[in-house]
Amino acid sequence: MQEVDQLSAQDALVALMVVVSAADETIRTAELVKIQALINHLPVFADYNDTRMTAMAQAVFGLLEQEDGLDTLFNRVRGALPERLRETAYALACDVAASDGGLAQTELRMLQEIRHELDIDRLHAAAIERGARARHMT
Template sequence: MISKHDALIYTMVITSAADQEMTDAELQTIGDVVRHLPAFRDFDVQTLPTVSAQCAEMLTEEDGLESVLNQVHAALPESLRETAYALAVDVAAADLHAAQEELRILEMLRYHLEIDRLTAAAIERGARARYRAG
């Protein structure tokens, strides 16, 4: 079983990788989140590349995405599920364009993390406000 930190990172990695391209802005967002958010206070940031690579490797396996989503759900306490969804939304918004594949991943995350539509809409609206270019 993965840790809660791994699960949060996995949500960001699968969102970034959804369109087959992990942009510099998305990778920067992931790094910034891990270095600065309280949810990662006791996480060793030096292991971020290893955790990200483990997730990417799992995605290449048969039913890899479903496996990752199930592990994320199992590893996250209910108190961190909205946080996980918010982090994934921030990664999708980081390059100022959410590809259709990223939107599909967010939909799957909403389902697996049991995030209701109203909460999801509020999280998404907050990200739009933070990442608006002008």
């Protein structure tokens, strides 16, 4: 789990996208494509080595197999993520969750947990969620 011990802010963003994708125990192609597209196009990832995404995903999966792995992950994400990127992190998680056209109950619970762990205001969270829904409407 050394990969997760030293998270950069970008690693933390990727970890949250991966964890919301894995929440329903099925990582869909649309979710992986969305994560890769976000990494390729958003300014926050301008200097991110996108090959690190695979290592981060494996580290997240490893943590999720541990008894307190999710708590450990959230502690490390909070430590690596500056306050100014917390709403960004939640928006990215919402985009990944919405990318496959539906939200499973487990994904909704994971988003709620991320919102709580990152201390995202309810009103701001609702606006972020509505934006994600609008972007992924068919």
